[in-house]
Amino acid sequence: MERPFPPCQAACPVRTDTREYVNLIAWGRFEEALQVIRKVNPFPSVCGRICQHPCEAKCRRGALDAAVALKELKRFVTEIETAPAPAMELVPVTRGKIAIVGAGPSGLTAAQDLREMGYGVTVLERLAHPGGMLNLIPKYRLPERILRKDVEAILARGIELKCNCEIGRDVQLSDLQADGYQAIIVCAGLSRSRGLALPGFGAERFVAAIPLMMDVWAGNPVPVGRKALVIGGGNVAVDVARTLRRLGVEQVTMACMESHAEIPASEEEIAAATEEGIGLMPSWAPKRVLKKDGHVAGLELMRVTRVFDDKKRFSPQYDPAHVKAVAADMVVLTIGQAGDTSWTLGSPVKLDRRGRIVADRELHSTSEPRVFLAGEVLNGPGSAIQAIADGRRAAAIVDQFLRTGIMKSPPPEDRAIVGEFPKAAHDKLHRLDRMPMPQVPGPERLAGFHEHELGYDQAAALTEAGRCLNCGSGPTIDEVKCASCLACFRLCPLDGITIQKKMVAAPETCQACGLCAAECPQGAITVGHWTREQFREQIDRNLDVARPARPRAAVVTCAHAATSKSESDAAAVHLRVPCVTHLAARDLLRLIANGIEEIRVVLCSPAACKHASGQQRAKQVLTAAVQRARAVRPKVTIEFVEAGQVLSESPSVQGVSQ
Amino acid sequence: MSAPAKSVLLIDDDRELVTAHKLLLEEAGYRVSAAYDGQSGLELARAEKPDLVILDIIMGSPEAGFELCRELRADASLKNSRLLVLSAVGRQFQMAFEPDSLWLPADRFLEKPVDAETLMAEVRGMLGQPDPRPTKTALSQEH
Numbered sequence: 001m002e003r004p005f006p007p008c009q010a011a012c013p014v015r016t017d018t019r020e021y022v023n024l025i026a027w028g029r030f031e032e033a034l035q036v037i038r039k040v041n042p043f044p045s046v047c048g049r050i051c052q053h054p055c056e057a058k059c060r061r062g063a064l065d066a067a068v069a070l071k072e073l074k075r076f077v078t079e080i081e082t083a084p085a086p087a088m089e090l091v092p093v094t095r096g097k098i099a100i101v102g103a104g105p106s107g108l109t110a111a112q113d114l115r116e117m118g119y120g121v122t123v124l125e126r127l128a129h130p131g132g133m134l135n136l137i138p139k140y141r142l143p144e145r146i147l148r149k150d151v152e153a154i155l156a157r158g159i160e161l162k163c164n165c166e167i168g169r170d171v172q173l174s175d176l177q178a179d180g181y182q183a184i185i186v187c188a189g190l191s192r193s194r195g196l197a198l199p200g201f202g203a204e205r206f207v208a209a210i211p212l213m214m215d216v217w218a219g220n221p222v223p224v225g226r227k228a229l230v231i232g233g234g235n236v237a238v239d240v241a242r243t244l245r246r247l248g249v250e251q252v253t254m255a256c257m258e259s260h261a262e263i264p265a266s267e268e269e270i271a272a273a274t275e276e277g278i279g280l281m282p283s284w285a286p287k288r289v290l291k292k293d294g295h296v297a298g299l300e301l302m303r304v305t306r307v308f309d310d311k312k313r314f315s316p317q318y319d320p321a322h323v324k325a326v327a328a329d330m331v332v333l334t335i336g337q338a339g340d341t342s343w344t345l346g347s348p349v350k351l352d353r354r355g356r357i358v359a360d361r362e363l364h365s366t367s368e369p370r371v372f373l374a375g376e377v378l379n380g381p382g383s384a385i386q387a388i389a390d391g392r393r394a395a396a397i398v399d400q401f402l403r404t405g406i407m408k409s410p411p412p413e414d415r416a417i418v419g420e421f422p423k424a425a426h427d428k429l430h431r432l433d434r435m436p437m438p439q440v441p442g443p444e445r446l447a448g449f450h451e452h453e454l455g456y457d458q459a460a461a462l463t464e465a466g467r468c469l470n471c472g473s474g475p476t477i478d479e480v481k482c483a484s485c486l487a488c489f490r491l492c493p494l495d496g497i498t499i500q501k502k503m504v505a506a507p508e509t510c511q512a513c514g515l516c517a518a519e520c521p522q523g524a525i526t527v528g529h530w531t532r533e534q535f536r537e538q539i540d541r542n543l544d545v546a547r548p549a550r551p552r553a554a555v556v557t558c559a560h561a562a563t564s565k566s567e568s569d570a571a572a573v574h575l576r577v578p579c580v581t582h583l584a585a586r587d588l589l590r591l592i593a594n595g596i597e598e599i600r601v602v603l604c605s606p607a608a609c610k611h612a613s614g615q616q617r618a619k620q621v622l623t624a625a626v627q628r629a630r631a632v633r634p635k636v637t638i639e640f641v642e643a644g645q646v647l648s649e650s651p652s653v654q655g656v657s658q
Numbered sequence: 659m660s661a662p663a664k665s666v667l668l669i670d671d672d673r674e675l676v677t678a679h680k681l682l683l684e685e686a687g688y689r690v691s692a693a694y695d696g697q698s699g700l701e702l703a704r705a706e707k708p709d710l711v712i713l714d715i716i717m718g719s720p721e722a723g724f725e726l727c728r729e730l731r732a733d734a735s736l737k738n739s740r741l742l743v744l745s746a747v748g749r750q751f752q753m754a755f756e757p758d759s760l761w762l763p764a765d766r767f768l769e770k771p772v773d774a775e776t777l778m779a780e781v782r783g784m785l786g787q788p789d790p791r792p793t794k795t796a797l798s799q800e801h
Contacts, residue, residue: 195753197724197761202751211752338754346773353783354756355768 004416004507006471007058008070013389014040015413018055018070019473023528025073026465027559027578030080037074042112043105043150043388046134048075049142049453052266052383060421060471066434068467069456076461090158094118096182096402101167101343103151104132105384106375107187109391110398112154117399121159122181126166126188127214130155133189133376134384136213136236138243139449168343173371183398185364187375187391190337196231200289205296209240209334216243225329227251229299231286232334233258238269240332241278245446249330253279255286257304257316275442281326285318290325298327339377363407364394372398418472419508425494429511430612435464466560466610473528474510475517477503481524488516488525491621493613513614518584519621530578538575539587543594546573553598554591556583560604572600579603580640581614585625592629592636599626599638606642664785665689667706669699669726670714670744679712682774683781696726703730708739710784713764715745723747724762731763740784744777746770 008018017036024033037044051071059067095118100107103125115121127135130151134142155161165171167188176184193208200206205225209232215222228249230241233256241252254273256263260282263270270280283304290298303322309315341357344350350358350367357366357373364372374394375387382390396410421429440452456464474496475488482502489497496509497516503525505516517525523532543551553572558580573596577583580603588599601622606612619640626638666688668676676692683690691706693699696717703711711730715723727743730736743764748755757764765784768776 192748192752192754195748195751195755197727197755197758199725199761200721201724202720208751208753333753338756340754342749342769345771345776351776353766 002415004418004472006418006473007060008055008068008471010415010417011054011058013054013383013386014392016040016055019468019470021077022068022070022073022465022468023470023473025077025461026468028462030077033077034080037077040392041385041388042109042154043384044074045078045146045150046105046142047071047385047388048078049146050134050137051385054383054385060418061467061469063421064426064429064469065431069434069437069464072435072437072456073461073465076456076458079455088156091116091118093120093158096120097122097180098398099124099176099179099181099184100187101184102126102132102187102189102375102377103130103161103163104187104189104375104387105134106189106387106391106394107132107185108151108154108159109388110185110187110374110395111159111391112157113392113395114399115157115159117395119182119399119402123159123161124165124167124171125161125163126169126191128163130161130163132187133191135217136210136239138213138239138246139217140242140246140445140451141239143451166343168345173343173347173349173368177370182402183370183372185372185374185394185398186343186366186377187373187387187394188339188343188377189387190339190376190381192338192340193333194336194338196286196333196335198286198289200291200296203289203291203296203331204294205330206289207330207332209236209332210337212332213240213243216247222247224249225296227328228253228330228332229326229328230254230332230334231299232256232336233263233265233282234334234336235265235269236337237334238265238273238278240334241273242276244330244332245276245278246449251279252277253281253326253328255281255284255299255301255326257283257285257307259283259304259307262307272442276446277442284324285316286331287323289331290327296329296331298325299331300325337376337381362409364397365407422506422509425496425509428494428613429469430606430610432467432608432610434467435460462560463608466604466608469610470510470512470528472507473512474505474507475503475512476526477505478522478524478526481522482520483522483524485521487519487521491515491519491617493611493617511611511614513611514579514582515614515618515621518582518587518618527582528578530582532584535575535577535582535587536590539573539590542573542575543591546571550595552596553600554596555600555602556580556587557602558604560609572598579609579611579615580622581611581618583618583622585621588622588625588638589629592626592633597633597635597637599636600641601638602641604642663687663689664710664787665691665706665708666710666712666781667699667703667708668692668712669694669696669703669717670712671695671717672714679777682778686778686781688781696722700726700729703736703739704733707736710740710742710781711736712742712744712781715743715747716750720747720751727762727764740765742780742784743767744770744772 006019009015021033021036053071055070056067061068097120098114100111100123103123111121111123131147134147193210224247228244230237237254241254244252284301285304286299287302288300301324303319305319306317348368352358359366359373364374372394374390401407438454445452479502484499488503489499494509496506498504512527514527517527549571551573555572556575559578609615626636629636666683668679670676671694680690693702741764748769755767757767
């Protein structure tokens with residue numbers, strides 16, 4: 001039976017194995033962590049900056065204290081300096097050629113997937129540079145070098161990119177069909193801001209968000225005034241407002257129809273905007289552009305009494321008697337985006353009565369065979385990670401169609417999801433503060449477009465990664481070996497184990513501390529990637545290496561502690577465990593049997609250890625084992641070292657059954 | 659006795675385009691009249707009460723075009739006239755428009771340029787006439 005998804009992974013549109021990369025970070029295995037992310041996401045650096053992180057919203061740690069900072073950890077691991085990647089061996093082109101229209105996240109993801117499958121892939125981009133709507137994101141949130149890094153890694157796989165090539169203008173759909181492309185995937189995004197035909201339309205500096213932000217991104221001169229009104233309450237509106245502040249606009253206000261509680265922008269974006277002095281006017285809708293000499297002089301607004309009806313449908317109501325005028329010399333519309341369908345003109349690709357491309361959302365197909373859609377042009381507005389997921393999906397469908405002639409959706413990755421923490425387990429879990437993201441203070445940010453989130457350093461990343469609760473990665477039981485002896489049942493610090501015919505660990509309770517696996521007398525339990533056999537090999541190997549020096553001491557270090565502190569003893573046998581909870585009494589006996597008399601265990605401070613209750617039990621078990629060993633080896637000692645301090649040698653062994 | 663031909667009023671300052679559309683519509687059996695500025699268009703609409711008005715927005719200022727759209731819609735005598743906005747205003751101002759009840763109270767909005775087939779399908783659809791083109795079956799069946 002497949003393991004249940006941790007909620008974070010289930011929430012990610014590309015099903016990033018979040019738990020895995022976070023744990024690899026916690027153990028200091030950064031390169032491997034990055035590979036886990038790359039496996040499903042060709043934009044790891046971009047997502048480390050701007051992902052809307054639906055994973056965090058579902059993180060079970062959020063119910064205890066605060067969600068693990070998954071986006072920040074992703075960013076950290078993409079920034080670790082590693083040796084230059086060896087030149088990639090290109091996958092030979094063994095299949096037909098495919099054209100992809102649009103070099104945004106969905107287009108480039110589909111391009112990478114199809115190229116890796118052996119197709120020849122050409123990407124057509126209307127702008128002078130790739131990235132699509134990611135180019136709309138201000139550089140203080142997504143620096144250009146970060147975007148380029150991911151894009152260049154994708155293109156380096158042997159994908160042809162043609163910039164300044166717009167479908168419908170520079171090349172027609174029929175040209176691509178005549179050129180022998182076996183499939184054409186249009187990922188053109190939503191490249192137009194929605195307009196509003198207000199009285200006063202056409203005044204100077206009454207502008208749309210997208211052309212404004214494109215100009216800012218490209219470094220083109222952008223005329224701004226001193227007071228600006230941004231119409232809209234989404235994340236793009238916040239981007240525009242914060243951008244205007246950086247362009248020198250002294251007073252920026254966001255006016256939106258939604259009430260304060262309904263504002264669509266994320267809380268963190270609104271908080272950042274507020275820190276930068278941006279005003280909010282919820283529940284106001286534009287009524288008229290006020291003009292003076294052809295220029296915007298202000299905006300008349302009317303009070304919104306309701307945006308959505310009882311069934312959550314958009315159905316605004318206004319109070320016509322409640323009107324106010326706000327002075328401004330610039331108004332920016334950010335009330336949504338729409339696709340440009342002009343490329344369909346004269347082509348067999350049909351539009352519906354509302355001017356949208358007729359398409360099958362499941363199959364990504366249009367009314368024209370071999371012409372597909374992906375990303376926002378198919379699904380409407382969405383996040384970058386949703387676009388990436390959609391690009392992957394389209395690539396899978398197109399590949400299957402070209403190989404078999406069958407149009408079929410990829411099977412859904414439906415698995416059970418680890419449930420909520422039982423209330424009883426809550427009190428036994430340590431509360432650990434989320435590591436704050438270092439930030440440039442609000443006023444200082446406005447000096448330019450430099451990134452204001454500074455990223456975790458290694459110590460912060462290791463600490464934050466250590467907060468992950470390992471949801472759903474609990475024990476695997478060898479039912480043949482399991483003797484239902486109750487050892488695991490008695491040891492589990494969270495009381496998450498029941499013995500039915502065999503041992504059963506409740507996935508919603510288990511934190512995969514490994515204590516049960518370490519102390520199972522039958523060796524019937526495996527937790528995560530850690531196996532007893534591997535550790536025994538580590539012990540034997542390291543004893544062999546150290547044997548010429550006749551070592552008397554062994555240092556066993558918890559991986560979480562090892563990466564932030566060093567415990568070095570040249571004459572000792574050094575061993576490493578993911579957590580002291582994985583160290584078994586019989587491991588110590590193996591060391592003692594090989595002449596080791598001094599055992600030092602380096603562990604994290606209980607205040608920082610997510611397995612704190614398990615750590616305490618492990619210390620009791622190990623101390624008891626050493627005390628028993630003294631019957632034959634009286635000189636044997638054990639000490640537990642945390643944060644450089646030597647702990648009491650003999651913690652209480654009460655309640656531990658061996 | 660066959661039903662009288664449906665009437666269409668074209669309001670656009672692009673005379674060449676009006677001529678082309680007039681030919682197209684007349685060939686399809688519609689009675690077509692035309693005006694080349696907003697004021698004449700409004701007067702002609704009130705006089706003729708056409709079944710369909712096809713209205714450009716940028717005839718001078720776009721603001722005036724949008725205002726004309728609202729005036730046509732607000733005129734009770736034109737309550738039976740359908741209103742199709744056919745304009746390049748979105749392209750010119752880099753915005754996307756859709757009809758809305760407050761500011762752009764048209765029945766449909768099409769962006770220029772449109773091809774003859776799309777325009778005629780739209781006109782037929784708005785006047786409740788069947789589309790002679792073959793009906794699409796489930797898209798997935800075509801592949």
